[in-house]
Amino acid sequence: DTAVSQTPKYLVTQMGNDKSIKCEQNLGHDTMYWYKQDSKKFLKIMFSYNNKELIINETVPNRFSPKSPDKAHLNLHINSLELGDSAVYFCASSQPTSGGYTFGSGTRLTVV
Amino acid sequence: AQSVTQPDIHITVSEGASLELRCNYSYGATPYLFWYVQSPGQGLQLLLKYFSGDTLVQGIKGFEAEFKRSQSSFNLRKPSVHWSDAAEYFCAVGARENKLSFGAGTTVTVRA
Numbered sequence: 001d002t003a004v005s006q007t008p009k010y011l012v013t014q015m016g017n018d019k020s021i022k023c024e025q026n027l028g029h030d031t032m033y034w035y036k037q038d039s040k041k042f043l044k045i046m047f048s049y050n051n052k053e054l055i056i057n058e059t060v061p062n063r064f065s066p067k068s069p070d071k072a073h074l075n076l077h078i079n080s081l082e083l084g085d086s087a088v089y090f091c092a093s094s095q096p097t098s099g100g101y102t103f104g105s106g107t108r109l110t111v112v
Numbered sequence: 113a114q115s116v117t118q119p120d121i122h123i124t125v126s127e128g129a130s131l132e133l134r135c136n137y138s139y140g141a142t143p144y145l146f147w148y149v150q151s152p153g154q155g156l157q158l159l160l161k162y163f164s165g166d167t168l169v170q171g172i173k174g175f176e177a178e179f180k181r182s183q184s185s186f187n188l189r190k191p192s193v194h195w196s197d198a199a200e201y202f203c204a205v206g207a208r209e210n211k212l213s214f215g216a217g218t219t220v221t222v223r224a
Binding site: 004040041042043044090100101102103104105 | 217
């Protein structure tokens, strides 16, 4: 069983479209995150949810909207996609007592 | 503000040779420090972490890291590198697992 799973793995779409990436974790962790990894492999946090509540919301365009229906799921919806949104998006989860994040395998988004 | 610097963008090492990856951090309190590895096309995997206690920590895959408060460093080492260690390595700092800040990464190439 995959601990943190993201779908889809690859996403190619045109500018202006709206798309969603889904993330699910089966570790029982309370906290989930979205990170963006750019073409230079730099990782930057976008959002963090703890038990379905938004706790970190970095400077991200409001075209990006996270949604957490329950503590095991954190989805990312992106409106009006732009070329600069092309990146790999990682979902992760953590538990304060466990130490460290568990990452999903990433979603490579390409906007054309 | 917390930040991480990985001074080496790319390191090439021969198989069987030792490896050391440098990490310097800036953090206002006692840091929680992590090393992650990312193989091509994969998510990030936790190698080891430091919260407190013994400043030399052992991780998976034969890696270890040493926390040096006086130098604000958390360097990663491996005595004998295997070809499968070729990957991207990220150092991270944060307050527990919340809002980790990652370094820019070091690419490790292993030559036969």
